[in-house]
Amino acid sequence: MPAKGDHDARRRDVSEAVWRVLAAHGFDGLTLRAVAAEMGASTGLLTHYFPSKKALVAHALDLAEDRTVAGRLTPSGRGMAAVREVLADVLPISDTAVEMNRVWVSSWDAALADPDLGARETGRYERIRSERLRPFVEQAHDLGELPRDADLDDVTATLVAFTHGLTVQVLFDPDRFPPERQLALLDGMLTALSG
Structure with missing residues (x-):
């Protein structure tokens, strides 16, 4: 042994x-x-x-999760500035982030085909929304950076969906979505939500 x-x-x-x-x-x-x-x-x-x-x-999947968590930055800002940092950290704007996102996107077939793996992915997205992003969305709301009547669950879900949708477009068409454009699109989304 x-x-x-x-x-x-x-x-x-x-x-x-x-x-x-x-x-x-x-x-x-x-x-x-x-x-x-x-x-x-x-x-x-x-x-x-x-x-x-x-x-x-x-x-x-465990490896991908461990590497994702280990590589996460801690936002230095507050409110919408922190929201921007968290979401920019997801975007494929560096070689490392491109590699990580390629791995995650390629995992979706396996997760969609297997109920156990699908449940793990559902849990991961729930943690992204509720633990990683939602506290900063709430902070932005408390700071008056979001409309008073904003549904914070919808804001959080919209931001995650936007960021992941943009990520997929970048992976398939990187020349059309260089890092500067990704960040400009993110800024436009944040401005639109801020009302």
Whole structure:
């Protein structure tokens, strides 16, 4: 039996190989064989970590979530300035953000096809809305930066939908949506919501 440190190191190696496959080929290209080839290992080794494709995909989603959370910035502003920072942090305006968004968008097929994975994605979007963005939308409302009668659930949902929709357009047509244009469109949306 390998020492715990060896097992932990191997698990990190496996996770890094999973991420490289995801970044290069998306969830559609994520297979035990592809990860094994990336590591220069046998698929038999990987079955110790992932007894099924579903386990491999679940681990990949965990990796994507961990990397997303670890890379998040803490807004320096308040109210709408903080809302802008949170949303700009999602947009594919850097190579790292493009890679991360490609991974997330490629995960949607798997999540739509599997009820368990779909429930995980539903929970992730709920956390994005309620924990990541909503506190700053409420702060903006309290500061008078949003109309008094604004429905804050609708504002939050609209901003998440706008940002993710723009992200998809950028991934398919990056020349039309360079970083400056993405941020200008975001600013226009925030101005429109501010009334």
